[in-house]
Amino acid sequence: DAKTTQPPSMDCAEGRAANLPCNHSTISGNEYVYWYRQIHSQGPQYIIHGLKNNETNEMASLIITEDRKSSTLILPHATLRDTAVYYCIVRANRDDKIIFGKGTRLHILP
Amino acid sequence: EPEVTQTPSHQVTQMGQEVILRCVPISNHLYFYWYRQILGQKVEFLVSFYNNEISEKSEIFDDQFSVERPDGSNFTLKIRSTKLEDSAMYFCASSRQGASDTQYFGPGTRLTVL
Numbered sequence: 001d002a003k004t005t006q007p008p009s010m011d012c013a014e015g016r017a018a019n020l021p022c023n024h025s026t027i028s029g030n031e032y033v034y035w036y037r038q039i040h041s042q043g044p045q046y047i048i049h050g051l052k053n054n055e056t057n058e059m060a061s062l063i064i065t066e067d068r069k070s071s072t073l074i075l076p077h078a079t080l081r082d083t084a085v086y087y088c089i090v091r092a093n094r095d096d097k098i099i100f101g102k103g104t105r106l107h108i109l110p
Numbered sequence: 111e112p113e114v115t116q117t118p119s120h121q122v123t124q125m126g127q128e129v130i131l132r133c134v135p136i137s138n139h140l141y142f143y144w145y146r147q148i149l150g151q152k153v154e155f156l157v158s159f160y161n162n163e164i165s166e167k168s169e170i171f172d173d174q175f176s177v178e179r180p181d182g183s184n185f186t187l188k189i190r191s192t193k194l195e196d197s198a199m200y201f202c203a204s205s206r207q208g209a210s211d212t213q214y215f216g217p218g219t220r221l222t223v224l
Contacts (some may be wrong), residue, residue: 043114049212
């Protein structure tokens with residue numbers, strides 16, 4: 001089973017920052033936090049990942065709390081094309097497979 | 111930007127028939143995966159493959175399923191004697207290295223078993 005807890009759905013106004021929370025209170029020291037998203041019926045798309053430090057790339061920022069028990073994915077200027085299911089995933093550095101949960105369905109409102 | 115490709119995008123088959131789903135992973139990647147997603151359900155891991163061997167498989171991946179890397183570019187999933195419950199989206203993924211390296215997914219093949 002997935003080791004993360006996410007809200008089932010969220011709304012965000014177009015142009016605003018979308019902040020998607022994730023709880024992973026049982027995360028252990030060798031586990032990374034990964035974020036993927038799935039736009040309707042398409043393949044999961046990698047967004048970003050991190051271990052301890054905050055990370056930023058061209059798609060998003062990942063903020064991980066100091067105790068690593070939760071994180072937030074930030075889409076800085078959401079567009080309608082960001083409407084998708086967002087998955088927060090915890091993976092150990094020995095894990096081949098990705099275990100997907102139900103994710104958060106993000107609706108971007110025009 | 112290199113990407114994983116899959117063919118066909120949609121496959122319709124009769125129950126009991128065999129199907130082969132094809133994937134072309136990203137060219138310098140060495141680890142390959144298959145996942146499936148039944149409509150309305152979670153994405154589920156099926157199998158991982160490295161160095162011409164299965165490295166891990168799930169309970170779903172029983173004797174009905176097999177994987178192969180027939181040449182230097184393709185990675186295939188064969189489903190023998192398809193059942194109605196095999197209807198799903200099948201996603202191929204690849205990564206350059208193994209455990210915990212980022213996996214990149216293809217667009218999927220929608221399999222419909224009638």
